[in-house]
Amino acid sequence: MIKLSLLIVTFAALLIPILMSHFNISNVPTAVAEITVGIILGKSGLNIVHSTFALSFLSSLGVMMLMFLSGLEIDFSLFKKKDAVTTSQTIQSPLPTAMKAFGLVIITATALGIIIRLLGFFQEAFLAALIFSTIALGVVIPTLKEKQIINQLSGQTLMLAAVLGEVGPMMALTIYASINGGNVQRLWLIIFLFLATIFLLWRFKEPYRWFNKISKATTQLDIRLAFFLIFALVSVAEDVGAENVLGAFLAGIVMKLLEPTTATEGKLNSIGYGFLIPFFFIMTGAKLDLTGFFANLHGLLLLPVLISCFLLAKLPTILIFRRIFSPQNACASGLLLTTTITLVLPTLQVAQNLHTITGNQADAFTLAAVIVCIIGPVGFNSLYRVSRKKAPTKRVVILGTNIATIPVAQQLIKDNYAVRLVTDDDGNYRTFKSGPAPLILLPTLTEQALKKAQLFDTDILLTAFKDNDKNAQLAQLARKNGVPRVIAAQNSLRLTNEQCELLKNQHVEIYNSFVASISILRAIIENPAVAQSLIQSTSGLFEATVRNEKYNGYQLRALPFNGAITISNIYRHHRLIDPTADTTIQLGDRLFFIGPHDEARSAKAALEQGS
Template identity: 35%
Template sequence: MVNEVISYSSLLLIIFIAAIVPLVVKKIKIVAIPIVVGEIIAGMIVGKSGLDLIHDNVSLVFLADFGFAFLMFLSGLEIDLKFFSIKSGCYQNQWYRTPLVLSSLLFLGTLLLAYSLVNVMGLFGLVANKIIMTLILSTTSLGVVVPTLKEKQLLGTEYGQIILFSALVADFATMFLITLFVSWYSAKDMLHMLLITFIFFAFFIFYKIGRKIMRLKIMEGLADGTSQIRVRIAFVLILTFVSLAQILGLEMILGAFLAGVIVSYLNERGTSQIYLKLDAIGYGFFISIFFIRVGANFEIQTVLSNPQSMYLLPAMLITAYLVKFVPALIFKLKSSWRETFAGGALLSSRLSLIIAASSIGARLGLVSDDINGAVILVAIISCIISPLLFNHLFHAQT
């Protein structure tokens, strides 16, 4: 293993594609395509679905896996404490209309409806494991929701907070439930499942230690230049929690996500440059490798050649929108009908987490290659259609 010669050709091709994709996507004026969707499609062109130029090796797999972890880390970094503060007197005698309550009820409704529809799909032999498929369909995409709300300058509004809360609750809850389910499925041991609580204990300890470290005067002088102490500490946290999750037999997505939450809590969003630096490292290198490799390993011929796919893909796409649109009707308590449907449309977007959840299911043998392929296509289609539908509905409202 030590004497193994590492080939950089596949990595070079991936990085070259990563540099070209944003330029190409920006030129497309007909429809707004997220960069990561462009990366997946580009990966499909040069990968197994097309030219078959990218081949896995140890270093490429490691970089892609770390890109996956970094993506979950940045999802945790999106959590902003100010969105969890409820102004005193704002919701007097109307606790059920607070953003946190509405988003929690929406997620519960999504879970129940998703499980019901997955059972219907199971009657036709389209689904193997109902629980993992329910969790897959219950996800949303912070990576699509946040930029769309920012573009409309809605993040600081009550309506924007409700949508953001709903995305945060969906992402965190599904991440936790997937970790819980995988631990149960892999070990089927209650004691092993209880180890999950240890990672939350570690979260609390590291947060307390981090607060004390960040208050040291020396930290400001080491923030930039060759020191980059905040970036270094961020990587310590990522690898600590990913390693801890691995030791406890948990999925690394939870560990990476919690590390991101800690960094978010320890740094001022408006003043700290750490967010821009970590975004640059993640989306500029590691995460692009992950998404291009997802596309490169995706065999679209296998999905489309299977007669079952004629029913599977439309069924999953319709289900993916129903499980968000129907529960989103609860938004009518605070918003107009157009805003309600616009919120349901935006929350129907899926991307990183749905692909991650499906990949975990495929690794455990709970999700077939056909379903995994259909999930990737649903992610690509939904994250293109959903922002367009949101912009149309919300623009018509305003």
């Protein structure tokens, strides 16, 4: 029976996404479907799946992996002030909106906790408020991913609100458990947990870069490091009296700050969502005993009250979201934040260990959380409409204004990039100031001047002066000040390998017009269609980063749009690859290709889908 239960759950995890795809069930998140199937297979349904040691162990690993990946999803650039201005709009930061929304959740949840205590439904007002304020980050993130908006303003706002709704209650739960368990003196040890997190980040920052150089298929050092971080911080969290999910979440944050490659994140997501996490969701449903619950009158009366409280605690956030979303999307966003399951289960376990909640009350909270976990994502997917209006995809700063960079800026703006041009020459400023992009005149390009003009607050910085040394110096300053991607023009034919390696070791990309001309000429010779594409006004040179997992491992010849575009180069792990038809692309690859604008943009959208 033990092996049979494990086999059934494993088969169910395989079958669920297949059936959802076959019957085109797109409004229900996979996590919700897994919980529902667990209810059918477990105590409340067919009773063919039982909680065994192996399933409990895999379920525990699943929730830890879920919280780890949640920490790994956080984009820390969102916590920086963003005020780069385009010609038409300002790039907004989602953090203030997320903080206001969660602040309103805390106020509403506290009020509801007090109300149900006064009405005699539940006596632990603080515990009720804590549970009502939780947001299931582990369900919100997959839902946003499936909707393909996780990196849009709306998606990042909802994700940050969910982060606050997971971390805040986690800390409150730790304090609650310490006070009610008579371990108030251990609260200071939580500080030790955060110090351990900072130490691991500091200790492994440089070795991680070295790991990437020596890692190979049979060692996978990046994955080994990830699991070491999980178990290390989970162990520390449990030793100081905190919940293990807090340790796993902090491990994900540490891993994210180590700047893992897209390939590493892809492998971790495969291990989590492909193997461990389904065990957690399926077993959550399987453990519910609805037969015994419905036989208890008090539980039946409490259930609709708790469902209402879960919904009412989050729905006021609609008032906050209406300021930046459409009314329909604001309602959908409020519904999604009602989702709560991940932290409810450990909270109820802690409360039962402290004897502050009965088993029947715990079942009512669990069932209410499961029902809301179905209502929230399904309602979100049904109501939310992806805006056709594109926000600026990335912010670009170009240092050096000339006849080459002006048309590049013009084309980037047409593709919805937020571009700022910078010059230190007054003559260039007078010539190009009426151009397509905002032009800034900085007489001296010192680090202080660049900081004051907020030019390091960008996603991509290109140095394009004629002076190679000047370009290299500015590129190094940009990397020093945290610009994620830096490109330096180095046009000298006498450029030494030492100079190239120095910049590459600092993760600066090098552009050499001579080498680019050779590559294009070779492409023209090998493929006459390239020449036709270059002289047609409807064609151009494009670049796309592979983020769509669908195309991970595809050979170039197998790409559905291969005939419409010509891929000339692939940039992978700071190295340029000359592709052939048999070349396999990987997540994180940057493809450079030529083709008609419409077909090329369609290919770019397909490759970057889900980013």
